[in-house]
Amino acid sequence: MNCKIINDILLDYIDGSLSDFKSEEVKKHIKVCEECSLKLKQFQQINHELQNIETITAPLGMSQEFAKYIAEEKSNSSRSIISPASKNTVWRVAASVLLFVIGSVFGMNIQNLNMDTSKVSELEKKLETVKQQIALITLQEHSASEKIKVIHSTSQNSVMKKELIFALLEVFQSDNNVNVRLAALDALRPYFYDSQVKTSLIQSLLEQEDPYVQIGLIQLLASMKSYESNQAIQEVLQNGKLRPEVAVIARQLIEKRIL
Amino acid sequence: MTLNKMKKIIFTSLIVISITTLSTAQRYEHDAGSLNKLEVYNMYGNLEFKHSGLPKIEIELLRKGTIPKEFVGLEFTDERKENTYSNIGINVKVKGRTITVRPTGIQSKFNDYRIWVPQGFAVFYEGTFEEYPALRPLWEKGGIQNYIEHKMSFEGIQGEIEQNCYSCMLTFRNISGPITANVLYGNIEAHFKNYNKDLPSSLKTFSGKLNVYLPGQINCTVRFKSFSGMVNSEFDLTNATFYYQGMPVGDGTIKKGQPIIKPSIKVDEIRASINDGGGHLELRTVSGSVNLIKQND
Numbered sequence: 001m002n003c004k005i006i007n008d009i010l011l012d013y014i015d016g017s018l019s020d021f022k023s024e025e026v027k028k029h030i031k032v033c034e035e036c037s038l039k040l041k042q043f044q045q046i047n048h049e050l051q052n053i054e055t056i057t058a059p060l061g062m063s064q065e066f067a068k069y070i071a072e073e074k075s076n077s078s079r080s081i082i083s084p085a086s087k088n089t090v091w092r093v094a095a096s097v098l099l100f101v102i103g104s105v106f107g108m109n110i111q112n113l114n115m116d117t118s119k120v121s122e123l124e125k126k127l128e129t130v131k132q133q134i135a136l137i138t139l140q141e142h143s144a145s146e147k148i149k150v151i152h153s154t155s156q157n158s159v160m161k162k163e164l165i166f167a168l169l170e171v172f173q174s175d176n177n178v179n180v181r182l183a184a185l186d187a188l189r190p191y192f193y194d195s196q197v198k199t200s201l202i203q204s205l206l207e208q209e210d211p212y213v214q215i216g217l218i219q220l221l222a223s224m225k226s227y228e229s230n231q232a233i234q235e236v237l238q239n240g241k242l243r244p245e246v247a248v249i250a251r252q253l254i255e256k257r258i259l
Numbered sequence: 260m261t262l263n264k265m266k267k268i269i270f271t272s273l274i275v276i277s278i279t280t281l282s283t284a285q286r287y288e289h290d291a292g293s294l295n296k297l298e299v300y301n302m303y304g305n306l307e308f309k310h311s312g313l314p315k316i317e318i319e320l321l322r323k324g325t326i327p328k329e330f331v332g333l334e335f336t337d338e339r340k341e342n343t344y345s346n347i348g349i350n351v352k353v354k355g356r357t358i359t360v361r362p363t364g365i366q367s368k369f370n371d372y373r374i375w376v377p378q379g380f381a382v383f384y385e386g387t388f389e390e391y392p393a394l395r396p397l398w399e400k401g402g403i404q405n406y407i408e409h410k411m412s413f414e415g416i417q418g419e420i421e422q423n424c425y426s427c428m429l430t431f432r433n434i435s436g437p438i439t440a441n442v443l444y445g446n447i448e449a450h451f452k453n454y455n456k457d458l459p460s461s462l463k464t465f466s467g468k469l470n471v472y473l474p475g476q477i478n479c480t481v482r483f484k485s486f487s488g489m490v491n492s493e494f495d496l497t498n499a500t501f502y503y504q505g506m507p508v509g510d511g512t513i514k515k516g517q518p519i520i521k522p523s524i525k526v527d528e529i530r531a532s533i534n535d536g537g538g539h540l541e542l543r544t545v546s547g548s549v550n551l552i553k554q555n556d
Contacts, residue, residue: 002498005480025510143419143421144439145436148459148539149457149458149459179439179441179541182543183541211443212545215545219504219527223504223505245465245466
């Protein structure tokens with residue numbers, strides 16, 4: 001790993017959310033790199049100071065109001081009459097309101113009101129998730145390269161929230177660009193054992209038409225070595241929807257020639 | 260004035276008039292104005308996109324193509340009435356800051372065109388079957404590539420490029436990226452002048468070869484994915500992590516010239532740095548080979 005990569009994952013390393021493999025890589029690098037070692041010490045110092053700051057919570061009811069607002073927006077955005085453009089606007093408004101809420105919370109913090117730390121940190125986490133969700137939902141406005149960049153940055157999360165996973169699923173199932181769909185599939189790979197993700201991806205195998213995406217899905221399903229994933233592959237092989245070259249690879253994967 | 264001299268003047272004038280008329284007939288122009296994106300759909304003849312530096316889009320008809328018999332008699336299903344027709348077999352539509360170009364008929368689909376692209380324009384190309392439902396069975400059986408194989412090149416384009424085609428030989432020259440290219444059948448050759456640090460490039464071919472030329476001093480982070488193809492690099496690949504089915508299975512440095520992925524080795528993805536690492540480059544194939552080539556600076 002180089003300094004840039006280490007820099008990107010240093011905070012995850014500090015809060016212990018990296019995999020063992022990556023943590024070991026960071027440790028190895030820190031031992032030999034003075035600059036990154038110094039950065040780590042500075043981050044650890046900041047982290048320590050942040051944990052000692054006495055923080056405050058939002059006024060009673062604000063959190064509930066926020067949750068209610070998001071629930072309302074979700075139900076609004078799920079109505080089919082809303083166009084993608086207005087959907088994006090809704091999310092922008094939601095983001096603005098969220099930013100305002102968080103701003104107010106921190107504003108009150110400065111005024112030393114008596115508030116609860118955990119609620120603020122909960123709101124902070126929600127804000128981060130919503131920000132990433134907004135980035136994924138508003139992807140249609142962006143170019144393919146920008147979309148791939150957003151997906152890469154979302155997949156940097158050591159553990160992804162459900163909302164983000166579903167937003168990625170949506171990108172995988174509906175984006176026009178195959179390279180974007182493949183990037184989303186790669187990002188979803190660690191969550192394939194989630195039953196909802198698995199069901200959605202198995203369903204996708206029957207719907208996706210691009211041969212590369214089909215192979216990516218078949219490889220993922222074959223790696224599961226489960227009865228239902230094998231059934232799904234057998235089904236697409238039998239219904240003749242796969243192009244000949246894809247069918248050959250699918251059979252090889254099922255027969256474990258490549259696995 | 261002698262008769263001979265008069266004849267010469269008349270003859271020269273006629274030639275000049277003919278050339279002017281002919282060149283006007285073979286070319287379509289549109290002011291760039293506030294436009295910043297060019298979209299082109301379903302052109303299956305040879306297609307060249309070239310950077311012009313002029314504040315207008317120019318489209319030249321280079322050659323009339325031959326219509327494959329499978330396409331004869333098929334009808335378009337998309338709406339064209341509102342579009343502006345040109346005299347070279349294309350129709351043009353402007354919406355917002357995007358100009359969209361489509362062939363006007365079956366003949367122009369197979370013509371060869373050169374498109375001059377203004378500075379900073381993003382370029383988007385896509386070949387689809389939505390307008391040809393009758394071709395779907397051919398596509399599903401795997402035979403469509405025999406009818407729509409063509410060459411496509413992008414030269415000196417400075418804006419973002421997005422390209423999706425079924426069967427083409429694709430070339431990018433003098434490009435800084437970002438590029439998102441998706442070819443089902445055919446090779447991709449990309450010559451990067453330098454590399455965009457902020458936005459990733461992603462090149463994908465199902466069964467073709469992927470040759471990527473990069474300047475020797477480039478800093479970039481590369482990700483290879485291949486199911487059964489070979490990957491070769493003229494660059495040392497440092498900080499490499501090997502993956503199989505999404506799981507890391509090893510790491511290290513790959514010295515230039517060393518074959519990286521063979522069908523027998525259980526590695527289907529490599530992430531590594533070239534020089535100091537930097538902007539992201541994704542290269543994907545199923546069965547074709549991937550070659551990272553150091554170009555002369």
